[in-house]
Structures are given as C-alpha cells and as structure tokens.
Amino acid sequence: MNFKKIFAILALMLASLALPKMAQAAFVMYVYQSGSDVVASGSGSFNLAGAAPTNALFLMTSEVTGNRALLSTGTASSGFIQQFQVSATALSFGAGASTVVSTSSGSAVGVIGTNLNSWSRPTVLLPSDYVSNAPISSGATWTGRTLSGLGLTNGTYTWTWGTGATADSYTLIIGTAPTTAPGAPTIGSATSGNGQATVSFTAPTSNGGAAITGYTVTSNPGGLTGTGTSSPITVTGLTNGTAYTFTVTATNSAGTGAASAASNSVTPASAPGAPTIGSATSGNGQATVSFTAPTSNGGAAITGYTVTCSPGGVTATGTSSPITVTGLTNGTAYSCSVTATNSAGTSSASAASNTITPASAPAAPTIGSAIAGNGQATVSFTAPTSNGGAAITGYTVTCSPGGLTGTGTSSPITVTGLTNGTAYTFTVTATNSAGTGAASAASNSVTPASAPGAPTIGSATAGNGQATVSFTAPTSTGGSAITGYTATCTSSDGGATSTATGASSPLTVSGLTNAKSYTCAVVATNSAGNSALSSASGTVIPQAAAEAIPTLSEWAMIYMASLMALFGFSRLRSRRP
Structure with missing residues (x-):
C-alpha cells in the first residue's frame, strides 16, 4: 500500500477544509397587501463579485413601475446609487404605471427586471457606498393602494448572477407577506403536580405569517422543557419541594419567537406519607385521636389532617394532633x-x-329507702334506666348533711361514720368509664342511733306479791328518744322472773311470791334497741298484809259501843208486858 500517497491525499483534504470560503449571499423582497396599504419589505445581502458594475451614478426615486419591471425602495445615505448588471434573463412582474411610494425605510435597493433601451440586461440598484456581502434592508409603503391597483402580478421572481462562490440572487415575492417567528404567547397559570407542573397559556396575537407548529414550556431553575401543540403543556422531571416558574415560546416555519412572561411560582409535590397513629380516647358520643405527622410531607406543607372512625365513616379535620371526632354512637x-x-x-x-366505645355518664339511679343504724344508715336504690353506653362500675351514696359517702357495686349500700341523733337524707350516683352521672332524688330522712345507756337503779320496796322499783333515766338516750323501761325482778333461788314496763320511774312488778327474796334491775328502750341492765337493787321480800291490833282509842270506842248495845237491849226487855 502506498502510504505516502494516502498521507498526501489526507493532507490535501485537511488543507481544503481549512481554506476560507466566501459565503453565498441572498436578498429577498416581499411586496404584499397589509390592510388598506401595500407594503414592501426586504432584507439580506449582495455578493457583488459576480455582478458587473456600471459607471453611472444617479439619484434614485422610490417607486414601482410594473410595466418596466422596476421596483425601488428605501433611500441612499449618499444620495446616489450604483448600478450592477446581473442576470440576462428578463422578468416582468406587472403592467402598472410608475407610482411613487408614500414612505420609505432602510437603504436604497432596487431592481430593473427587463431589458431596456438604456441597459443591456436586468440591473440591481444599490447605494454607491455599499460594501459587498454587507447586510442590508429596505422598505416602502404605498398608502391606500392595492396590489392590483399598482398593476402588480402575484408571484415569485428571481434574478441570479455569478457562479460558485460568486453566485447570488435577488428574489421578489409579490402577494405574500414575509414569514417571521411568532409573537410571544400570553402566560396563563402553572399548576404543580407530583414531580411536574402543568402550564396554561394563550396563543400569540401574531403567528408571524405562518402556522404555529408547536410550543415549548421551559422551567426556571433547571431549564427542563415540555412541548406540545396547544395549551396546557406539562413539564415533567421536576424536583418535589423546589419552587419553579415557567415561560412559553411559540415556533413556526420561520423559527421560535420570544418567550412569554414568567408564570406564577409553583412547587411540585406528591401527597404526604401516612401519619403514625397514636391512641384513641372515648368520650360522650366522641373520640379524641392522637397521631404523629408523617416523616415526608411530599415536598409541600401539610395543610390538614382527617380522622375517620369506623363503622360509619364519621370524620373530623384539624391542623394538628389530637383531633376529636363527634357524632359517634354511645x-x-x-x-x-x-x-x-x-x-x-x-x-x-x-x-x-x-x-x-364512646359513652356518657349513666343516668341517675332511683332512690329507695334509708334505714338508720348505730352511727350508720343503709340505703337501697334501683339501677338507672341508661348506663350511658358503658357498664356501670360502681355506685356512691352521699349523706346530707356532712357529705359522708359509701360505695359499692349494687344496692343496698351502708354509709358509716354518721352521728347518732342527727337526721340525714341520702342521694345515689352511678359511675361508668365515661364518668359519674347525676344524683338521684333524696331519700327519706333517718336519724342514726344506738341503744340507750343503762338506767341507774334506785330502790325496790316490797309489797304483797309485788315490788315497786325506782330508778333514774340513763345519761345517754343513744341518739333516739327512750320509748319505755322494763323492770325485772329475779328470785334469789333462780326461780321465775317477773317484769313490768312503763314510761317512767317507779315501776311495780307484780306476781312475786311473798316471803321470797328478790333483786330487781331496769333496762331502757329506744328505736335502736334495749340498753344494758342497770345494776341490781337491794333484796326485797314481798309479804302478805299482817292483822291490825286496835289502838287504845279504838278499844275505847269498841267498849262504849258494846255498853250502848247492852243498855239498849235492857230497855227493850223492860218495856215488854
């Protein structure tokens, strides 16, 4: 293989790539109807290397003459223009007479498209100081005119010159407006999603003369984009928790237009993680639920929590723990x-x-009766008609006055520690897991009491088959009035006893056996019971009544009565015949 030849070829190729090349230029002029006016607008550049300049310099009038294929626009800064002969091909673009422009803009640029007597071939007109390949633009307006009124024929007309690197052209397009990039869309709103945002917008007021082929939404920061042919467009791949704004551009065959204003700022986010449940505490027709915030808020602040209790799906909302759900069934x-x-x-x-299990406190029990005892009272009652939705765990009986209580799980309940001799009434409450209910009505009034103290014995006096017992009332009635006393006499030989009752001292006990020895004692009785026996009396011996021996005066009366009886008897006998 001839490596030298290969290297030589490569060197020539590289050298050719490195050689500077002259860019091919072009100029395009549009003449079109814009409302009630005709407008000419052109831009580009001229490569004059392949054009033949003439020596003529002259002042140019901006005008259009269809029948001479003459169009000149703009003004020359030096006041003069230079002629360059171009293509030998003659092109005619109308039949109208010369019409001077209403206004001009940009540099002087013109074309004569036919072979005229004064020129041998079509000519391009440029400012005398124009530099080949320099950008140039030119324009003009014919106010209140139409293309047909100017005698112009719609179509595309092109004059070319040069070859290869010197080739260039002038193109005249009549009846079609120039195409530009669209205007900026009008931004709407951005709505965040999970790692994305959806952006709405309105199409630009100008499409640049060509149909819009698409829109591009760009994020800031990050420059992430989303494309589409209409609003809205979604941009994906965003970072949750990061704030973004967005702009929109429109694209047509001429290019991409300016960006819209920035959208509102949005922060993409996902739904939060699940909270961590704490505990639920029951109440009256409600439950209070505690919880811990989720470990992830999804990139956006948590705005609230919802607690749902089942069955029934009853809900409550709030912004932090705990939350109370009401409307539950006890x-x-x-x-x-x-x-x-x-x-x-x-x-x-x-x-x-x-x-x-939600519950309320129970209803009030139904009071029964109170029965007094020694320093206490026993109270009966009936369970309430409603337990509030939870089992009753106990009852409390409370006295008045004093507020002393007794507790238990069922009726009756005894309240101790009461003061004998004081009148009390009682109420009852029921308790469940939700609390203590209302009190019952008050009971009947009772007065706790004990049996009285023992009476103090006095004396016992014997009688015929009886004994009369005296005594003193006890120092303590036990808190309840003494209703009576009982005296009991018992023979010394343990024989039968005899009793007597009464409301006060003394009491006479009968039915005793004369000539027997007896001792006697007394008990006192009140509503609480009988006292202890008093101490025993002295010994007493009932006796029959002895024969009475007349006194001296009685003997004297007896003697006198006898004498009178005898005297009367003797007188009676002396009178008999």
Missing part, C-alpha cells in the same frame, strides 16, 4: 385512622387505632 365500638393532606393530595391512611 355503646358502639369504633377504631379510627388518620390521613394527611397537602397541595398535591391526600396520603394513604394510617394504621387503625385501638378500639374505643
């Missing part, structure tokens, strides 16, 4: 879960809470 078992919400949506539910 006596029904519930479990609850929590969701978190941010601008992107709602999280999945937490795990279910512990089971709770």
Whole structure:
C-alpha cells in the first residue's frame, strides 16, 4: 500500500477544509397587501463579485413601475446609487404605471427586471457606498393602494448572477407577506403536580405569517422543557419541594419567537406519607385521636389532617394532633385512622387505632329507702334506666348533711361514720368509664342511733306479791328518744322472773311470791334497741298484809259501843208486858 500517497491525499483534504470560503449571499423582497396599504419589505445581502458594475451614478426615486419591471425602495445615505448588471434573463412582474411610494425605510435597493433601451440586461440598484456581502434592508409603503391597483402580478421572481462562490440572487415575492417567528404567547397559570407542573397559556396575537407548529414550556431553575401543540403543556422531571416558574415560546416555519412572561411560582409535590397513629380516647358520643405527622410531607406543607372512625365513616379535620371526632354512637365500638393532606393530595391512611366505645355518664339511679343504724344508715336504690353506653362500675351514696359517702357495686349500700341523733337524707350516683352521672332524688330522712345507756337503779320496796322499783333515766338516750323501761325482778333461788314496763320511774312488778327474796334491775328502750341492765337493787321480800291490833282509842270506842248495845237491849226487855 502506498502510504505516502494516502498521507498526501489526507493532507490535501485537511488543507481544503481549512481554506476560507466566501459565503453565498441572498436578498429577498416581499411586496404584499397589509390592510388598506401595500407594503414592501426586504432584507439580506449582495455578493457583488459576480455582478458587473456600471459607471453611472444617479439619484434614485422610490417607486414601482410594473410595466418596466422596476421596483425601488428605501433611500441612499449618499444620495446616489450604483448600478450592477446581473442576470440576462428578463422578468416582468406587472403592467402598472410608475407610482411613487408614500414612505420609505432602510437603504436604497432596487431592481430593473427587463431589458431596456438604456441597459443591456436586468440591473440591481444599490447605494454607491455599499460594501459587498454587507447586510442590508429596505422598505416602502404605498398608502391606500392595492396590489392590483399598482398593476402588480402575484408571484415569485428571481434574478441570479455569478457562479460558485460568486453566485447570488435577488428574489421578489409579490402577494405574500414575509414569514417571521411568532409573537410571544400570553402566560396563563402553572399548576404543580407530583414531580411536574402543568402550564396554561394563550396563543400569540401574531403567528408571524405562518402556522404555529408547536410550543415549548421551559422551567426556571433547571431549564427542563415540555412541548406540545396547544395549551396546557406539562413539564415533567421536576424536583418535589423546589419552587419553579415557567415561560412559553411559540415556533413556526420561520423559527421560535420570544418567550412569554414568567408564570406564577409553583412547587411540585406528591401527597404526604401516612401519619403514625397514636391512641384513641372515648368520650360522650366522641373520640379524641392522637397521631404523629408523617416523616415526608411530599415536598409541600401539610395543610390538614382527617380522622375517620369506623363503622360509619364519621370524620373530623384539624391542623394538628389530637383531633376529636363527634357524632359517634354511645355503646358502639369504633377504631379510627388518620390521613394527611397537602397541595398535591391526600396520603394513604394510617394504621387503625385501638378500639374505643364512646359513652356518657349513666343516668341517675332511683332512690329507695334509708334505714338508720348505730352511727350508720343503709340505703337501697334501683339501677338507672341508661348506663350511658358503658357498664356501670360502681355506685356512691352521699349523706346530707356532712357529705359522708359509701360505695359499692349494687344496692343496698351502708354509709358509716354518721352521728347518732342527727337526721340525714341520702342521694345515689352511678359511675361508668365515661364518668359519674347525676344524683338521684333524696331519700327519706333517718336519724342514726344506738341503744340507750343503762338506767341507774334506785330502790325496790316490797309489797304483797309485788315490788315497786325506782330508778333514774340513763345519761345517754343513744341518739333516739327512750320509748319505755322494763323492770325485772329475779328470785334469789333462780326461780321465775317477773317484769313490768312503763314510761317512767317507779315501776311495780307484780306476781312475786311473798316471803321470797328478790333483786330487781331496769333496762331502757329506744328505736335502736334495749340498753344494758342497770345494776341490781337491794333484796326485797314481798309479804302478805299482817292483822291490825286496835289502838287504845279504838278499844275505847269498841267498849262504849258494846255498853250502848247492852243498855239498849235492857230497855227493850223492860218495856215488854
């Protein structure tokens, strides 16, 4: 293989690539109807290396003459123009007479498209100081005129000159407006999503003369884009938690237009993670649920939480833990879960809470009766008609006055520590897991009491088959009035006893055996019972009544009565015949 030849060829190729090349220039002029006016607008450059300049310099009048294929626009800064002969091909673009422009803009540029007597071939007109390949633009307006009125024929007309690197052209397009990039769209609003944003906008007021083929939405920061043919367009790949604004551009066959104003700022986000359930605590027709915020807010602040209790799907909302759900049914078992919400949506539910049963405090029991005892009272009652939705765990009986209480799980309940001799009434309350209910009505009034103290014995006086016992009332009535006393006499030989009752001292005990020895004692009685026996009396011996021996005066009366009886008897006998 001839490596030298290969290297030589490569060197020539590289050298050719490195050689500077003259860019091919071009100029395009549009003449078109714009409302009630005719407008000419052209831009580009001229490569004059292949054109033949003439020596003539003259002042140019901006005009259009269809029948001479003459179009000249703009003004020459030096006041003069230079003629360059171009293509030998003659082109005619109308039949109208010369019409001077209303206004001109840009540099002087013209074309004569036919072979005239004064020129041998078509000619391009440029400012005398124009530099080959320099950018140039030119324009003109014919106010209140139409293309047909100017005698112009719609179409595309091109004059060319030169070859290879010197080739160039002048193109005249009549009846078609120049195509430009569209105007800027009008930004609408941006709406965030999960790692994305959707941007709305309105099409630009100008499409640049060509149909818009697409739109591009660009994020800031990051420069991420989304494309589409209409609004809205979604930009994906965004970072949750990062704030973005967006602009929109429109594209047509001429290119991409200016960007819209920036959109509102949005922060893409996903729904939060699930909260961590805490505990549920029951109340009266409600439950209070605690929880912990999720470990991830999804890139957007959590705006609220929703607690749902089942069965029934009863809900409550709030911005932090705990949240209370109302409207639950007492006596029904519930479990609850929590969701978190941010601008992107709602999280999945937490795990279910512990089971709770809402309840109210029980209703009031129905009072029964109170029975007094020694320093106490026993109170009966009936359970309330409603337990509030939870089992009753106990009852409390409270006295008035004093507020002393007794507790228990059923009726009756005894309240101790009361003061004997004081009148009391009692109420009853029931308690469940929700609390203590209202009190019952008050009971009947009772006065606790004990049996009286023992009476103090006095004396026992014997009688015929009886003994009369005296005594003193006890120092303590036991808190209740003494209703009576009982005296009991017992023979010394342990024989039968005899008793007597009465309301006060003394009491006479009858039915005793004369000539037997007895001792007697007394007990006192009140509503609480009998006292202890008093101490025993002295010994007493009942006796029959002895024969009475007349006194001296009684004997004197007896003697006188006898004498009178005898005297009367003797007188009676002396009178008999």
